[in-house]
Amino acid sequence: MKKILKLVSKREIAENTLEFCFEKPDDLNFKNGQHFVIKIDNLSMIDEKGNERVFSVVSSANDKNLCFATRIRDSAFKKTLKSLNQGDEVEVDGPYGYMTLPKSIDKDLVFIAGGIGITPFIGMIRYAIQENLQFRIYLFYSNRRPEDAAYLDELLNYNKEGKIKLIATMTQWQDSRISWEGEKGYIDETMLKKYIPDLNNVIFYIAGPPEMVSAMRSLLENLNVDDSSIKSEDFTGY
Numbered sequence: 001m002k003k004i005l006k007l008v009s010k011r012e013i014a015e016n017t018l019e020f021c022f023e024k025p026d027d028l029n030f031k032n033g034q035h036f037v038i039k040i041d042n043l044s045m046i047d048e049k050g051n052e053r054v055f056s057v058v059s060s061a062n063d064k065n066l067c068f069a070t071r072i073r074d075s076a077f078k079k080t081l082k083s084l085n086q087g088d089e090v091e092v093d094g095p096y097g098y099m100t101l102p103k104s105i106d107k108d109l110v111f112i113a114g115g116i117g118i119t120p121f122i123g124m125i126r127y128a129i130q131e132n133l134q135f136r137i138y139l140f141y142s143n144r145r146p147e148d149a150a151y152l153d154e155l156l157n158y159n160k161e162g163k164i165k166l167i168a169t170m171t172q173w174q175d176s177r178i179s180w181e182g183e184k185g186y187i188d189e190t191m192l193k194k195y196i197p198d199l200n201n202v203i204f205y206i207a208g209p210p211e212m213v214s215a216m217r218s219l220l221e222n223l224n225v226d227d228s229s230i231k232s233e234d235f236t237g238y
């Protein structure tokens with residue numbers, strides 16, 4: 001379904017990372033974890049990468065706005081997106097995607113996010129909390145530095161309140177202005193096993209840059225996790 005939506009607000013959620021919220025029409029339905037194709041008709045500049053990008057929804061499906069988050073980079077699309085003002089319009093087409101919450105709460109959920117790959121998970125987590133769904137959610141969240149970690153404060157709060165188990169890890173914590181006391185380095189077998197005692201009774205969800213997703217899939221395959229228990233999304237373009 002294609003819709004023209006007006007920008008309501010934008011805010012910074014990490015270094016060079018913005019959240020954009022649009023008015024959501026009543027007949028636009030989706031499940032958290034899904035994504036839309038966002039098209040901007042009049043880019044303020046042109047490049048060969050075009051005027052459309054795919055973004056996962058970060059707002060809960062219950063919210064009155066439809067929100068997305070992205071790293072701002074040098075492409076014509078991202079520069080134009082950054083410069084949009086309240087009331088400016090974009091076209092959204094969707095929803096698409098099957099990486100959504102399961103119907104049953106029998107299995108624990110292990111979300112693995114690389115950087116901005118957090119977006120489908122923040123949407124699912126916000127929805128699950130609002131709806132009081134009784135999933136046990138583990139979120140492994142890898143970033144270079146805390147400054148790069150979108151929604152980190154919100155997720156730390158959910159962790160403190162016992163709503164999720166957050167395992168945030170920083171791979172270049174030495175380059176940060178902020179001291180980091182949490183996990184350090186890449187997500188590996190030792191880190192997974194430290195927090196997830198039974199790797200075979202969970203559903204894994206992975207999202208992030210394609211290299212990261214394929215590294216995580218290989219890790220899980222080596223640990224004999226059945227392919228049917230893994231859902232993943234490659235954030236192409238990163």
Ligand SMILES: Cc1cc2nc3c(=O)[nH]c(=O)nc-3n(C[C@H](O)[C@H](O)[C@H](O)COP(=O)(O)OP(=O)(O)OC[C@H]3O[C@@H](n4cnc5c(N)ncnc54)[C@H](O)[C@@H]3O)c2cc1C
Pocket residue numbers: 035048049050052053054055056057068069070071072073074075077078097116119120233234235236237238
């Ligand atoms: C399922 C899914 C969900 C996603 N969710 C998010 C999200 O929530 N947030 C987010 O930030 N990103 C998300 N992405 C990635 C997003 O769509 C962009 O690819 C990414 O943000 C990088 O865009 P860019 O303009 O910064 O990068 P760029 O590398 O400048 O542009 C990437 C885009 O340009 C196209 N492209 C690259 N080279 C060329 C070329 N030579 N000619 C023509 N086209 C070219 C790519 O196909 C891609 O669409 C998602 C991707 C997928 C598949």
